[in-house]
Amino acid sequence: MSDSGRRKPPLVADRRYGRSGGGSRAEDTKAKPAKSARKRRAPAPRRKPRGPIGLIAALIGWVWRIAWGMTWRLGLVLVLILGGAVAFTASSMPPLEDQLDGRARGSVTMLDDEGQVFAWRGDQFGGVVTTETVSPYLKHAIIATEDKRFYRHIGISPRGIASAIRINLSEGRGPLSGHGGSTITQQTAKLLCIGEPYDPEVWKSEAEYEADCRATTIGRKLKEAIYALALEARYSKDDVLTIYMNRAFLGAGARGFEAASQRYFGKSAADVTPAEAAMLAGLLVAPTRYAPTADLARSQNRANVIVGLMRDQGYLTEAEAENARANPAELSEAAEARAGGYFADWIMSSGPDFLTRKTTEDVVIRTTLDQRLQKAAEDGVKAVFDTKVREGSEAQAAVVVMSADGAVRAMVGGRKTKVSGAFNRATQALRQTGSSFKPFVYATALELGYHWYDTVEDTPLTIDIPGSGPWSPDNYDHRFRGTVTLAQALENSLNIPAVRVADAVGLDLVRKIAGDFGIQSDLAQGPALALGASESTLIEMTGAYAGILNGGSSVTPYGLIELRLQGQSEPLMDNEGGIGERVIREDAARELIWMMRNVVTSGTGTRAGLPDREVAGKTGTTSAARDAWFIGFSADYVAGVWMGYDDNTPLTGVTGAGLPAEIWHEVMVRVHEGLPVNPLPMARPDPPVQQPSVADSSNAPRAAPAPRREDPIERLLRNIFGIRN
Known part of the structure; x- marks a missing residue:
């Protein structure tokens, strides 16, 4: 019996496909293509290169993986270290207020006689500013x-x-x-x-x-x-x-923008214009080079560049930028004076170092400077050099103007007046004084009782100087005038009479009188002392002449009135100068002033005369004309002028009666502008019927016996106890 008619069981159980019931094979057959369509074909694996190339590639990959691993790990470590360093540094920083003024040195602010700032030294800090102020x-x-x-x-x-x-x-x-x-x-x-x-x-x-x-x-x-x-x-x-x-350092000793704004513009940093702001910002790149006190035009050009940057970045409109360029920033009057020049340098050297040049505090010094007179002195020097000195000449000049009590009102230490820290010929240069020393010879004679009308011989003279041999002084013009009065001898600056008078009254006494008047430099020992063979500074000589003007009392030149710490009212120092002890009698000083007045009216100093007031003075020219002087005074001010070369080259065609007298004239005309006219405190005693001679015409000068010489001890006691003749 055949079982071909039977239905064959499925090869795969239904539940293997997740089905709950039966189904046709046709359905199964249709489902398979759909499932296979969802499958993607896997890419074929890349075949690794073989041989030497593959080995090299593998080696490079291995090195790369190691390098990358080390790099990112090292980078992480460095970031952590950097972060730790930054955090530690930030945590150790002081409060903001302690970071604003870190100067190691302090500042010195100098005020003139009216209390106006005219100079700064040291590290100037104008006060704290913020982005809001x-x-x-x-x-x-x-x-x-x-x-x-x-x-x-x-x-x-x-x-x-x-x-x-x-x-x-x-x-x-x-x-x-x-x-x-x-x-x-x-x-x-x-x-x-x-x-x-x-x-x-x-x-x-x-x-x-x-x-x-x-x-x-x-x-x-x-x-x-x-x-x-x-x-x-x-x-x-x-x-x-x-x-x-x-x-920020902004030149001229200014630390911070407030100090710089005050220094250059005389105003707070809160009030600067766009042009001024641009000039200040322009200093940051090179403060010394672009400082407006060094070269204003260069500073203005730099500011124009900054204005352009501000416009390009939207901080200024086009109209504001054009206005800033059309109206560039200008210096204040104090800034124009270039930090006080020679006078400020002298003040800094006259005070104690720990309160001036090496101060760690902020110091304020009130001084004797008169800015009007300072400008008069500078303009007077410039006027003569611009019109009467050949172009290219390296001759120098110095000027000191002071009151009769020694208060220095103006100082010029050289032809370049807008300087700081330069060699000051008014206070530092020791030069032979020439005939400007002669008033002290005649002051000695007048103090001993001689008068202007006493006579002396202007005749050939030879003196045997031990160790040097014979010495024969001569007059500037090589002429001899015979018998002359003391007034005539001074008026015409005759050398031989000055030597005779000095020898007659005693060289030691002449030296003492000059020293008491303030000439502290070493004075010559021989008879050439009378002709100004000794060296002195211009400020010393001017101070000595101030002693003559004030009636015969010594003078110590001074410029510092008061020194105090900034913010304090009580001064740490007061002035250490002014009028000192009497050197000669007042009537002797008044007579000497009259004799020196003749020098200007009819003697060697006529070029110095002023048209509207009485002045007196004395010329001075040294050997070979290496130094030329004129020092004199009105009733109000004493002024000294020196002219010469720094290397002692002789001046050509210049004597004290020439350019120095003309500089003195130009300075004093400007000094006295607008001042009331006051007469000189001078006196001219009437001569007796018979005039004694200070020295005869012999080769060995001697004093005339008529005037009594006062005993030095008697004179000392008279000065101490104020006894008058």
């Missing part, structure tokens, strides 16, 4: 100039550093030399010397310390970057900018 123009000028992305970076700018390196290399410098690409934050880190304070025990000088702070080594730049990031972490952006504005 300064003029918006100044804030924007700083950002536009130094770091236009300041408010968008984290303290360092890789783009800026890369650009700076590229520029440095293209210009043939080292990658870190020249352009630094520093942000304002990095510059602030440098100003703070990355947190290292100045220690005088570590550094030889402050200059060496600051040079190290500005070093551009790779290690230093890395520390600077860390410190900059810490600044950003510790302070706000405005705080960082505030530190920068208070710490």
